Amino acid sequence: MNQGSITDICVDEEIRFKYMFLAFGACVKGYRSMRKCVSIDGTWLKGKYNGVLLVASAQDGNYHQYPLAWGVVDVESTSSWSWFLTKLLEVVPDETGLVIISDRHQGIINVVSSVYRNAHHGHCTWHLSQNLKTRCKKKGATEIFLQIAKIYKQNKFDVAYSDFRKRYPEAAQFLDERDTLDRWTRAYCPNTRYNIMTTNGVESINARLLEERKLSITSLLDSLQRLTSSWFVRYRNASIAANTNLTPTIEGILRSRFTDAQGMKFFKLGRLEFDVWSGRHSAIVDLESKRCTCRVFDMDRFTCAHAIAASWLANIDLYQLCSEYYSMMTWFMAYSETVYPVLEESEWPRNIIFSVVLPPCVEKRVGRKKQNRIPWIGEFSRR
Ligand SMILES: [Zn+2]
Known part of the structure; x- marks a missing residue:
């Protein structure tokens, strides 16, 4: 039962x-x-x-x-x-x-x-990209739209969307008329997608x-x-x-971020705050509030590469910094009932x-009913 x-x-x-x-x-x-x-x-x-x-x-x-x-x-x-x-x-x-x-x-x-x-009601970016295709036929518009929708940081999104607007003005106009940014962007979503x-x-x-x-x-x-x-x-x-x-998928992502973190330099700012520098970019990590200015840590709810680097300096187990949602126990509990x-x-x-x-x-639905039909002999000969 x-x-x-x-x-x-x-x-x-x-x-x-x-x-x-x-x-x-x-x-x-x-x-x-x-x-x-x-x-x-x-x-x-x-x-x-x-x-x-x-x-x-x-x-x-x-x-x-x-x-x-x-x-x-x-x-x-x-x-x-x-x-x-x-x-x-x-x-x-x-x-x-x-x-x-x-x-x-x-x-x-x-x-x-x-x-x-x-x-918060967010919209599916894939459906939006398919609608976008009907408005903007220029090559690459939908692919770039899907990429910028996933950007974590608002100022990084603003730069990318400004560039998108210059390259595909009709596509940007379509998006602006149709939806506000909080509906389709990760950066402006007030909650976590x-x-x-x-x-x-x-x-x-x-x-x-x-x-x-x-x-x-x-x-x-x-x-x-x-x-x-x-x-x-x-x-x-x-x-x-x-x-x-953690779950195998998250472990896999963490392994890749671990590799990225190895090349980073880090400096202590406060008790659990760190400046992590990766060549051209730097990020401020706060391990106490589990936040990073790259916003990946905040939104994914598991450590970004900067937070992994900071965890080494703070000597904190990085698994403690990841949300319980990704723990093996939580994964098991999700399927524990029959x-x-x-x-x-x-x-x-x-x-x-x-x-x-x-x-x-x-x-009755309007339109022709789709049927699995047997191909006629001419179709076989064309294959
Ligand atoms: Zn980060």
């Missing part, structure tokens, strides 16, 4: 299915181990009743996607996203410091800030469900349970087997067995 699971269903006046929400108890508890940056996305279902599958996902300390909640709705709209996000509050509480990342679907934009009043600039991770979950999205809703839910359960087993085992202090399947019908509560919910009214 999935203790702590959250499920709900919304029907219209004719008791026809409208919206459904599902969060496995193991994931609800595991959210405590997640960094407070949650991506949301929707994808079309391909079964008899159409509909859209919504998903909210965090990312664990090893940069794996961690699905928190699922929704099945008729279409992506202000109403369906509002219902889903209101239910999501039971899994992901609204709090200062939280970031919700999504594409710029009007249904989402309308409701995130009204449901999550204390969180960590490494999460896009919703590509949550979309990869949807891509993984290509076949399952053709199933009936009940079979789809069974598939979601099996998929989540298999991830829990895999990453629980990985967290037990690893013999590192995601059980739904019991057979005779075991269900009586109020559920006897409740009646009619199928939704299906509205």
